[in-house]
Amino acid sequence: MRIGIEAAAPFPYGFELASTALVLIDMQRDFMEPGGFGETLGNDVSLLQAIVPATRKVLQAWRAAGGLVVHTREAHAADLSDCPPAKRNRGKPALRIGDEGPMGRILVAGEPGNQIIEALAPIDGEIVIDKPGKGAFYATGLHELLQQRGITHLLFGGVTTEVCVQTSMREANDRGYDCLLLEDCTESYFPAFKAATLDMVRAQGAIVGWTAPSAALLAALLNHAA
Ligand code: C5J
Numbered sequence: 001m002r003i004g005i006e007a008a009a010p011f012p013y014g015f016e017l018a019s020t021a022l023v024l025i026d027m028q029r030d031f032m033e034p035g036g037f038g039e040t041l042g043n044d045v046s047l048l049q050a051i052v053p054a055t056r057k058v059l060q061a062w063r064a065a066g067g068l069v070v071h072t073r074e075a076h077a078a079d080l081s082d083c084p085p086a087k088r089n090r091g092k093p094a095l096r097i098g099d100e101g102p103m104g105r106i107l108v109a110g111e112p113g114n115q116i117i118e119a120l121a122p123i124d125g126e127i128v129i130d131k132p133g134k135g136a137f138y139a140t141g142l143h144e145l146l147q148q149r150g151i152t153h154l155l156f157g158g159v160t161t162e163v164c165v166q167t168s169m170r171e172a173n174d175r176g177y178d179c180l181l182l183e184d185c186t187e188s189y190f191p192a193f194k195a196a197t198l199d200m201v202r203a204q205g206a207i208v209g210w211t212a213p214s215a216a217l218l219a220a221l222l223n224h225a226a
Pocket of ligand 1: 025026031074134159160161163164165
């Protein structure tokens with residue numbers, strides 16, 4: 001049965017549970033907690049905490065409904081063979097990718113800082129994608145995994161809105177997925193960038209996709225279950 005989110009912008013969004021995945025982008029300690037990659041770039045990481053309760057509610061409701069969950073982490077191999085020098089050497093961060101920080105090596109797979117925060121930790125059966133780029137589809141097998149499962153619609157949350165979330169949504173849009181961004185489940189270190197990204201996504205008749213508050217998704221899931 002089709003589930004409708006009437007409150008979505010710029011117009012209602014509909015999806016089938018069996019062909020839709022919830023994709024949570026990079027909710028990892030590197031971006032969310034002091035001492036990680038986000039802070040080395042000079043950002044106030046505390047701003048991102050605001051979305052954790054709403055994102056956790058959505059994750060729990062989506063799991064209860066039986067929907068597919070995908071988690072991503074921005075992560076590099078320990079030898080940094082998948083980290084272009086241009087990415088590592090750019091700017092003047094306090095610590096560079098691969099350097100030893102308070103949560104282990106910055107943005108390196110398997111390090112404590114690279115783990116998804118406890119409140120949103122993946123459980124058995126969920127897909128976890130380590131991605132070396134900003135987009136979830138670049139140099140990962142994500143598209144193939146979604147195709148194997150017949151997924152056509154993606155609901156996005158995560159951080160940061162205008163970097164890895166927007167890049168992943170654009171990649172997904174170009175691959176033919178109908179994408180919706182959950183407005184209160186995504187955050188940026190720059191509130192103006194978040195607002196601009198939400199506007200950009202849904203402009204021109206949903207040129208990249210739809211946006212909606214998470215309460216609208218939760219209500220739609222409840223209706224569906226009733
Ligand atoms: C950034 C991300 N901002 N996950 N990564 O470098 O958005």
